[in-house]
Amino acid sequence: NAGVTQTPKFQVLKTGQSMTLQCAQDMNHNSMYWYRQDPGMGLRLIYYSASEGTTDKGEVPNGYNVSRLNKREFSLRLESAAPSQTSVYFCASRLEIAGAYEQYFGPGTRLTVT
């Protein structure tokens, strides 16, 4: 049982390049999330997916696209990377039992855009 896994762990991009961050969970959770973490800002929600094939924007969605092709995987795509997207990205899935909601986080991807 690996929990939530993310690839890659580190990435350096040049401005304008594209890339996809991968996330997978093996806990059979319906909901999955992408957050970004910036110094002094805590974590902020980029996108949310309630189930396969559905996605919703979070607080900071600009410059990102997501894809939830199946229950396990939720990917985040940067079409044209900008220095402002330098951040640490965390994926999470959510246990949903009434009265006991808890998110499980992946180890993070450190992205630098130069």
Next chain:
Amino acid sequence: AQSVTQPDIHITVSEGASLELRCNYSYGATPYLFWYVQSPGQGLQLLLKYFSGDTLVQGIKGFEAEFKRSQSSFNLRKPSVHWSDAAEYFCAVDGGGGADGLTFGKGTHLIIQP
């Protein structure tokens, strides 16, 4: 919309002294509350959580937190800190609906003096 405030950006405590980190939340109903810890360059580790019931919750590493509805607070405490407790601490709230994800405070950086 839910929000979380951690009033202290930095806190310095001597090793062996007691610790209290403050967290205030804004949410219409009873939220689900969490404290996470993050060591430099690492991911998020869940310290403890409050869903309902006893307002004093125990977590890992000797931490505890008390939910006070009248003060909209969920402060984290530890009776005696160790040098290894130096880290960033995040308070977070889940409103239960899922679509907003977790709303995080901006974090408190804990420094331990020898």
